[in-house]
Amino acid sequence: MKFIIILFLLILSNYLSAQNLNTESATKFWKIIDVVKKDIPISNELWSEFRNAKADSLWFGMARQLDKNYELYYRNAIEIVFRPSNKSKLDSIINLPKDNSRNLQNIFVIGMYQNYFLNEQGIREFYKRVSETAYLDTIYNIAITMLPKKFKKPTERLNALNIYIHGIESGANATRHGIMFSMAGLYNFEKEHFGILGAHELHHLLRVSKLKGSIQSNHKFAVDIMESCLNEGSADILNNLPVFEKPEFTDLKTMTLINSEEKLRTIDKWFSERFADTSKTRSEEEIATLFNYLGGHNPGYFMARTIVVNGFKNELRETIDNPFHFFLLYQKAAKKDKSKPPTFSIKTINFIKQLEKLYYNK
Structure with a gap:
């Protein structure tokens, strides 16, 4: 490691x-x-x-x-x-x-x-x-x-x-x-x-997320994942989007996007399992492994790019303090995207909405 x-x-x-x-x-x-x-x-x-x-x-x-x-x-x-x-x-x-x-x-x-x-x-x-x-x-x-x-x-x-x-x-x-x-x-x-x-x-x-209250231990892994993906993904739009098609950025682009879709499917599995069974949680080590020990860059940038290229950049800007909405906005953008990137299950969406009600300070 x-x-x-x-x-x-x-x-x-x-x-x-x-x-x-x-x-x-x-x-x-x-x-x-x-x-x-x-x-x-x-x-x-x-x-x-x-x-x-x-x-x-x-x-x-x-x-x-x-x-x-x-x-x-x-x-x-x-x-x-x-x-x-x-x-x-x-x-x-x-x-x-x-x-x-x-x-x-x-x-x-x-x-x-x-x-x-x-x-x-x-x-x-x-x-x-x-x-x-x-x-x-x-x-x-x-x-x-x-x-x-x-x-x-x-x-x-x-x-x-x-x-x-x-x-x-x-x-x-x-x-x-x-x-x-x-x-x-x-x-x-x-x-x-x-x-x-x-x-x-x-x-x-x-950028500061508007989170409220004390996050329950069996919710923390999910909130941490969403916050990390928003934090790095939204910032990556500023520096990665303009340069990633250049040959000298091939290695970094690969590292930032490799297996992004599979990572999203894993997140979907974890969230839907947690929604169905409150005892289900994930460790910090599991999250770090999912992110390849690089924080939320991958799949955060993939998600943010999907949002931006499908016309939702302004909505992302205006909700930049809400990690839950970032995932819901990705869902909307992914459904619109002709390349058909992964979308989340209804259980995962319901779990995210549940967490948003609990922890987002409007």
Whole structure:
């Protein structure tokens, strides 16, 4: 499981609190790259300066919980990829077959090569653009396209928000410390659609579900599933829909949509069983397995995309605080969709409506 989580961390990642654009980590990353490209090894002093930047310290702290060698893998990857004297070693690693023979160190090297080495000049130029732009205003204006039209801008909250730009991997994470973006992640998503990845993360902060009361233990699994699917699926519309048809997003698209229909059938089975038998419930581990340990992206994006392409985007926006309606709206969209995606049984629909009456605060 740890291997799966780290793999996803290398591809996309999923963790909130951004007006203050902190580029300390990014600046120090390029300082290291400039040194290593001269075939000079990274000194402990230089590395300490880099890893003690706020964003890096936070990231490495989280990553260490997944693998104690994470930071070492990353440091080694920089030297293998960017030091000219390591070219033969780099060539041997990037030409490895795409199978389980790749160990974690090699995966870090390949990620560094694909994300930063091949795109170095483009990322440097893009990073400069982000640094010189009112980035928060840009991503806010995109994020609110998936929020109710009468949404009130939380100015004070936004002014207190921190955005960190760093050079680790290719993800975008939302933590209690702030929104953290890797330069590679921003570049990959935003080089042609400026602001969409940032909008995804900001949407998580701005969207709040109106749930009420204490959720019963035998209802919690269902509410958690619906909330996760809405949370990630609605935000994914902002950044995935514009780019997923491009070849470079094939792997991420596959991961986000693989077996989505089967996952919906599983959810239907679980919900209908629970409606018929109040003793039926599902564990957190079962839910995590259903989601491939990636939160509600899959099948959330499949559901949100089905809703949007069938003409119900405005209704989704106006009910973005209601995870129960998200599932009911998917049902309506799926019945309209000519590709005939899975629909829910009457037992499942009745169960969702029952939960909505109990827990949605109108």
